[in-house]
Amino acid sequence: MVPLSYYLVLSGILFACGVTGFLIKRNIITIFMSIELMLNGVNLSFVAFAAQWHALSGQVFVFFVMVVAAAESAVGLAIIIAVYRTRGTLNVDQVDLLKL
Amino acid sequence: MTPNLHLWLIPVLPLVGAAINGLFGKHFSRQTVAAIALGFSGAALVMALWIAALVSSFLPVVENLAPWIRAGDFQVDFAFYLDQLSLVMLLVVTGVGFLIHIYSVGYMWEEGGFYRFFAYLNLFMFFMLTLVLASNYLVMFIGWEGVGLASYLLIGFWFTKDSAASAGKKAFIVNRIGDFGFLIALFLMIKHFGSLNFVQVFRVVSGLPAEVASASLLTSIGLLLMVGAAGKSAQIPLYVWLPDAMEGPTPVSALIHAATMVTAGVYMVARSHAIFDRAPQALMVVAIIGTLTALFAATIGICQTDIKKVLAYSTISQLGYMFMACGVAAYSAGIFHLMTHAFFKGLLFLAAGSVIHAVGGEQDMRRMGGLRHHIPWTFWTMTAGTFAIAGFPPFAGFFSKDAILWRAYSSPYGSSVYWAIGVFTAFLTSFYMFRLWFLTFFGEYRGEAALSHGDEHSHAAKDSRAGAPAPHGHGSIHESPKIMLVPLVILAVLSVCGGWVGIERFDKFLSPTFHAGATAYSEEVAVATPAPQPKEQGSSEELFTGISVVAAALGLFLAWLLYYRRPQLPQEIAKALGGFYEAVVHKYYVDEIYAAVFVKPLIDGSTRVLWQGIDQGVIDATLDNSAEGAREVSDVVRHMQSGNLRSYAGWIAAGAAVLIAYMIWMGMR
Numbered sequence: 086m087v088p089l090s091y092y093l094v095l096s097g098i099l100f101a102c103g104v105t106g107f108l109i110k111r112n113i114i115t116i117f118m119s120i121e122l123m124l125n126g127v128n129l130s131f132v133a134f135a136a137q138w139h140a141l142s143g144q145v146f147v148f149f150v151m152v153v154a155a156a157e158s159a160v161g162l163a164i165i166i167a168v169y170r171t172r173g174t175l176n177v178d179q180v181d182l183l184k185l
Numbered sequence: 186m187t188p189n190l191h192l193w194l195i196p197v198l199p200l201v202g203a204a205i206n207g208l209f210g211k212h213f214s215r216q217t218v219a220a221i222a223l224g225f226s227g228a229a230l231v232m233a234l235w236i237a238a239l240v241s242s243f244l245p246v247v248e249n250l251a252p253w254i255r256a257g258d259f260q261v262d263f264a265f266y267l268d269q270l271s272l273v274m275l276l277v278v279t280g281v282g283f284l285i286h287i288y289s290v291g292y293m294w295e296e297g298g299f300y301r302f303f304a305y306l307n308l309f310m311f312f313m314l315t316l317v318l319a320s321n322y323l324v325m326f327i328g329w330e331g332v333g334l335a336s337y338l339l340i341g342f343w344f345t346k347d348s349a350a351s352a353g354k355k356a357f358i359v360n361r362i363g364d365f366g367f368l369i370a371l372f373l374m375i376k377h378f379g380s381l382n383f384v385q386v387f388r389v390v391s392g393l394p395a396e397v398a399s400a401s402l403l404t405s406i407g408l409l410l411m412v413g414a415a416g417k418s419a420q421i422p423l424y425v426w427l428p429d430a431m432e433g434p435t436p437v438s439a440l441i442h443a444a445t446m447v448t449a450g451v452y453m454v455a456r457s458h459a460i461f462d463r464a465p466q467a468l469m470v471v472a473i474i475g476t477l478t479a480l481f482a483a484t485i486g487i488c489q490t491d492i493k494k495v496l497a498y499s500t501i502s503q504l505g506y507m508f509m510a511c512g513v514a515a516y517s518a519g520i521f522h523l524m525t526h527a528f529f530k531g532l533l534f535l536a537a538g539s540v541i542h543a544v545g546g547e548q549d550m551r552r553m554g555g556l557r558h559h560i561p562w563t564f565w566t567m568t569a570g571t572f573a574i575a576g577f578p579p580f581a582g583f584f585s586k587d588a589i590l591w592r593a594y595s596s597p598y599g600s601s602v603y604w605a606i607g608v609f610t611a612f613l614t615s616f617y618m619f620r621l622w623f624l625t626f627f628g629e630y631r632g633e634a635a636l637s638h639g640d641e642h643s644h645a646a647k648d649s650r651a652g653a654p655a656p657h658g659h660g661s662i663h664e665s666p667k668i669m670l671v672p673l674v675i676l677a678v679l680s681v682c683g684g685w686v687g688i689e690r691f692d693k694f695l696s697p698t699f700h701a702g703a704t705a706y707s708e709e710v711a712v713a714t715p716a717p718q719p720k721e722q723g724s725s726e727e728l729f730t731g732i733s734v735v736a737a738a739l740g741l742f743l744a745w746l747l748y749y750r751r752p753q754l755p756q757e758i759a760k761a762l763g764g765f766y767e768a769v770v771h772k773y774y775v776d777e778i779y780a781a782v783f784v785k786p787l788i789d790g791s792t793r794v795l796w797q798g799i800d801q802g803v804i805d806a807t808l809d810n811s812a813e814g815a816r817e818v819s820d821v822v823r824h825m826q827s828g829n830l831r832s833y834a835g836w837i838a839a840g841a842a843v844l845i846a847y848m849i850w851m852g853m854r
Binding site: 104107108177 | 830831834835838
């Protein structure tokens, strides 16, 4: 059996990749994917703990997270398309109308 | 039973006049303003006369209008009190006040701010009548402060003139010192007697056992009241504001600074006689202050050249006489002199105003002279006033001054020193008044108003009557209009006849207030304080009268010699006297001494310590520095709020990383 720490380290790496991508990328789609990566990194740790402790609630959390992530990507992708249509770009540095 | 007199109407009538003129007078014509002002003050006079005719047998009358302060046992009401003393004051204030109102219509006709003047004048009448009718010290204090306010407003009536504005401030501030003493006296009364009501306070005071009464309490209350009186009535050491108050229009000087307001202190001392009667030390201080002020002011008056300043110092000196009378417990003589003084000093000021008016605003007597042919009415009325103040029989001043001098000698509290100084002052009074009279009306005319056409002159003149140029030719010397002469004539008649009532009858009229203190306030006092018995009677009184008349005649003779017969002599005498003369001309440098001792340290202290030290250094600095500190911290912190989403995310990630690192570190321990 694979020890728990392996899952957790992988989950941490995935989350760190997501954070890094979120912080350094300019393209909205990439940022969006980074967010999904973070969510799934967390999901991995949830299921790992669930399997370890034989507790179902971790898996239930994961389902919830996936449902929310699905809804979020539906809304988020719609917004991204709308932004691209009006602004003609996906670079977040150029989508700055609300900044002072 | 006493009929309902509606005493409250007497003060309120002028207040209504003041309100109408003050609020809407700007839009009225001068005639309307004058009619309103005269109407309401005249109504007060009619009311006072009606009451005087009605009530003489009912006195004293107390009229309780409304409760004011109720705190446990202590209570103060809006209440009026009328007895013989306040009746005399009431008639003097309304009578002389109304005459001066009439005069002012003529005098102020060409001035700007006509409505303002009459609103202030009516306001003054309201406060003065409140003062004399009050039935407790607190209502009296309302009037006391109110007349101070009216005085301030009227001294600074020509407020664009710097000297007038600062004279008003000076009067107000000096009076504040006196009011402070008055207030402390009131606090002591509340603490020890539990009341401010005249009747109750005096009942407690006369009921006090002798060992308590002679203790310091009554003396300190008396002295503090005297501080208040000295401020309001311009006595040493607080007299300095009155000469400066001559910056106000002349009718104001006549009404407020000669006839009525400045006598409020005398009235207050006389009203508080129950306290002073049982505090002989306080009484002695009153007498000494009065005597010294009488002499001191009279000597200054000799060397003044401004016609109004002479009269101002004369007023201070005469007020000194009144305090001298009060100080020897001869209150009725003091009030008698107060009344006659209101007549003749009001007259003298109004006549002086008429002279100033005639010569186009000139106030310096050295530039007058020979005016008696040009302004005969003014001359003759002023002559009546001059003889009255000098104390020649049968003029009013003779009777009252003689009464004071006689009582100063014969009263159990009296002394021959008071009398001697009083007689010498009477000589000085006569001298400086006839000096004024000769300089103004006799000899050659020394001014220029008649020669050069005088608009320019009247503007350059000291009075600086800041109005439009006069329509009726200020170019030449002219008699005043009738509306100014009528009050002069009436006051002249009063100055001649006002004393004929005689001190005996006056004494008897006022005796319910002063001598029946025993029966009015408490029974047992009749035993405790026997009525003052004169030291000696009979022929010596006539001798004393003779001496004071001789003193007055001597003053007249000396003035005639120096200022009519040998006009160059005064300069030689002045040269011979040298430094002393200089000191007198500069009013003994009292203003300079006060400036050096009190005003300058106060201003320096306020500037350096209070303003630059505490206000700027502590209060402002605390505020400024804390604001500055907050700004500097925010300046650093605000960079975190860049609006850049990515940097926020970075902060969150960093925070999470720190948190995780911390937890790992905690777990590893």
